Amino acid sequence: MSKVFTRDEVEKHNKDGDLWVVIDSTVYDLSKFAKLHPGGLSVLLDEDVAGMDATTVFFSLHRYEVLQKPQYKRLVVGHIALEEPKIRPVGVGELSRVPYAESPWLNPAFHSPYYNDTHRALQKEFRAFVDTVLYPDAQACEASGKNASPEVYKAMAERKVNHMRLGPGKHLHGLTLMGGVKGEEYDAFHELIVTQELTRMHARGYGTGLGSGVFLGLPPVMNYGAEPLRSRVIDEVLNGKKVMCLAITEAFAGSDVQGMKCRADRQADGSWLVNGHKKWISAGMWADYILLAAKTYGGDGPDGAVTAFLVDRSMGFETKAITTSYSKAAGTSYVTFDDVRIPADHVIGGEGAGLLIIFGNFNHERWYMCASMARGCRGLIEECLLWSAQRKVFGKPLLAQPVIRNKLALMISKAEAMQTWIEHLTFQMTRMDHRTQIKQLGGPMAFCKMQFSLWEKELADQAVQIFGGRAVTASGMGRYIEMANRTARFDAVLGGSEEVLGDLGVRQLMRGMPEDQKL
Ligand code: HEM
Structure with missing residues (x-):
């Protein structure tokens, strides 16, 4: 049982070698730890800290999770008589109590036409899974730059996480x-929940490395692959036995897919010989399979047509890590193909069907990015509100400054608009078949992604201003903000750049402009 002390007793332990502090009514013995303290010894010997209640100063410098780490929990020697801790951390799977930190449908006072009990049940269990299984691994891998652990792949397979990330079907x-x-009964709103809860790992690169191959690379194999290859690959990837990635972009071609130079030449025995490279390939470092787009020559179709192939690492492609400011944990790679031979039955969807397959995937990819951005911005709001309430400047909390409140208002209003917009598009997905979605949602999805990444950058920028210097260091108080600000730029480029998407949306609407209507 924890020992009980009075504040007078704690005050006597106020020097180097005999140093106690009170944080939220809990008494910590820092006598030995003080010399190892990352913030140094001198700050702990301050007369307002040594032997005193250091709750306010502690929370202006550390995240709550510091106190939850086993090595620091050991410093607890007791608690203050007749006092109870006032700080109640958010428990596993629980919703945040910070206003606007959750999407409105999770607010019990609000109504939504989109969500039913099955959505709520999934959200609850999925959040607990993220909190307990994914978050710790994600944080460790973001720091080490490694791929997710085998235990995570196993746990995801057991809970059918990859199955769900593919969407309804x-x-x-x-x-x-x-x-x-x-x-x-799993629908696009269940998928929205899965996608949005995943952003709570606060590990963008890890998330990309872990899942992009599944929802970008696997659908073409699922929809167009030939048996028995199709069933084998689906089983291996969904069940976490093999990792997959999608390889389209090159040093020569980004949003202008057709500019690719990677080529596959048909051989006398029907196989294909691939030469070329692919760049910025997420998860490429850990991929067993690549869904590759290359221009084909010497086959049945026209020379230069884009064709999709499923390539196995055993066929001999090479991957080199690309250092990005995003995250090593994304496994971003430069892939080279030097006379890589691909069997005829590894063509996906038939010769020349590559562009159709690639473009058919784009809406889903953009929807996924929009859903993540909308939830990621909620995370920024939660961080900024908590920080503004606990950080004191000039004797008052940041929240007392009108300029900070103005920044928060601009952030919150955008996050609210983002969630409403993505739910509107998600609802269309529950009502339209795939073909109609491709036709009807290409433009709206392009506008949505363009606007979301513009807003996301704005929110990240405001969050940096609110957190100050803490937002540019990868550890400590502002580390989520640092990550968000560093990675927001990628959303503006990946999956179609803002400029290209805006233009796409307008070009699509031009096709529908009526000739029989004038001003
Ligand atoms: C249980 C008691 C404490 C523990 C376990 C602890 C632990 C840590 C850790 C792990 C860091 C590294 C940064 C981070 O991860 O957030 C840190 C930084 C720091 N700590 Fe503490 N600390 C304690 C108490 C205090 C107190 C009472 C003060 C009062 C002044 C303090 C002042 C600082 C400072 C100034 C930094 C550097 C912050 C920065 O780089 O922005 N610490 N501490």
């Missing part, structure tokens, strides 16, 4: 998913 039928959701 026959691959879920007969399965019981997290929260007891039946595979048949």
